[in-house]
Amino acid sequence: MEHTIAFSLEDLKEHLNEQQYSSVFVLVDENTHTHCLTPFHLALNDSVEYEVLEVPAGESSKSIEIAYQLWQAMIDLHADRKSCLINLGGGMITDLGGFIASTFKRGISFIHVPTTVLSMVDASIGGKTGVNLEHLKNQVGTFAQPQFVVADPIWLSTLSPSEIRSGFAEIIKHGLISPTDYLDACLNTELTNEGVGKLIKGSIEIKMTIVQEDPFEQNVRKALNFGHTAGHAYEALSHQAKTPVLHGDAVAWGMRVALSLSQMKSGFPVAKAHEIDRFLQTHYGEFKPSFSPKQLWELMLSDKKNEGGEVKFVLLSAPGHPVVNQTVTFKEFEEALDQLLHNHEEA
Ligand SMILES: NC(=O)c1ccc[n+]([C@@H]2O[C@H](COP(=O)([O-])OP(=O)(O)OC[C@H]3O[C@@H](n4cnc5c(N)ncnc54)[C@H](O)[C@@H]3O)[C@@H](O)[C@H]2O)c1
Ligand SMILES: [Zn+2]
Structure with missing residues (x-):
């Protein structure tokens, strides 16, 4: 560029x-x-x-x-x-x-x-x-x-605190998909203007690096969709139901789902997954599932990024190690949602 x-x-x-x-x-x-x-x-x-x-x-x-x-x-x-x-x-x-x-x-x-x-x-x-x-x-x-x-x-x-929080979700996403110690900086940041302001430069650098490698989204750039498969479905349903959530809030929940699946399917370390899940839950609240797993699933199936009746996720095998194009079944998706509720009970 x-x-x-x-x-x-x-x-x-x-x-x-x-x-x-x-x-x-x-x-x-x-x-x-x-x-x-x-x-x-x-x-x-x-x-x-x-x-x-x-x-x-x-x-x-x-x-x-x-x-x-x-x-x-x-x-x-x-x-x-x-x-x-x-x-x-x-x-x-x-x-x-x-x-x-x-x-x-x-x-x-x-x-x-x-x-x-x-x-x-x-x-x-x-x-x-x-x-x-x-x-x-x-x-x-x-x-x-x-x-x-x-x-x-x-x-x-x-900016309102909710706009800051929404944008912070994309910053955390950059931390999760990039092989640097940037994720730890995110997890140690307070959700204030000053705290978030300090993370902006590093976050931009991460996105620039990924985009430079794959400007037209053939492969590695897809990692930027981490958290967006389930997140988009939640966001779209919330708009349909006239109870809109902000994009970043939906993505924060989508990242929790993707982390839960990463733990189940891609070997993401359990203790780290719990730490990040707790962090997201603290800042973005508990997801109150007013939409059924089936409603969310139907929406994910119709997403233009998915084809052939399959739903693909970006998962992580470890922090900073995304694996793109991972097929997830409805059963696995339901299990991941159950797991999130279970995480919550333990916390
Ligand atoms: N091109 C891309 O790669 C890409 C990536 C992600 C999102 N997007 C797009 O970005 C849009 C969402 O961006 P957004 O969340 O910034 O939305 P937005 O531009 O609508 O801004 C959100 C609100 O904040 C207000 N605002 C903006 N700056 C302000 C400031 N400094 N102080 C007070 N108020 C301010 C705006 O007027 C608006 O009401 C969507 O259309 C989405 O599709 C594009
Ligand atoms: Zn986004």
Whole structure:
């Protein structure tokens, strides 16, 4: 990958001065307009002029209709092929902005300034952009790399504790799948802005390393789906039932299921599995199974990543050692769920 990652807005100022884009646009949603635009403006210290493009906050703005309006606005404001779009927001904004920039006039430069934990460590890294079609996630999109990413932890101060906790789940996931001592750092971290802020750089490095090895998700990149097979099913059912859980909370539960299966099927050390399970349970609470194993299973079967009537998981043979494409049967899945309840009784 060509682009640069920086950790302070100061570096963005330098980059903009060096690049001399013909015009600069900044994409925000209502919340990042309120909380982030002023500090962003102050950091740039009037060194560049830009036009602000604003969309409503929330996943429903990640749509082709909004993309159309943004393309139109950029044409009206005389954007050309040397223009640059800065995406100042969470994963919704970086996915949407990356998509419109990578398609506008066959692709203009774009920069991500992620403002949520999840978008810093996950959505802004790896070059996937896209929009949803109705309720189907990320159906239209591109692989396109930003020119520059600035993951500055200053934005954490206005995030809610639940957003911080949700993003922390992806950080723990990076710890579990990477062969470094980063996992221990995660397990010894307090769930505060400061604690999580300190883990961001390492988390980004882990995702970058994996993505560089396998940019188009042929093999090792699949490890990043750890916890997401069961997690996505839980997340989707919670939305259908109108009791939505945050993505990271669902992934935390999905990682507990995957760890339980890893212990059963892949030789993951039992004591370590219990330690991590307790940690996840402490921070994310006990899963109250308002959905039956069968409901979850049906959803996993229909996931686009699974085919031929089989459900595949990413498992771990040890911390830092993912094994991808592991077929799991319904019986094993039920056993893993039972095991989680049992872990809880023991604790
Ligand atoms: N491209 C990828 O590889 C990738 C990976 C993971 C997730 N994603 C996508 O990311 C999106 C989820 O990202 P998200 O959780 O960041 O959602 P989001 O962008 O919707 O942000 C969550 C909420 O926080 C608000 N917000 C953002 N920054 C803030 C700040 N500093 N202070 C206060 N409020 C702030 C937003 O306005 C929003 O209401 C999904 O669309 C998902 O598909 C993409
Ligand atoms: Zn995720």
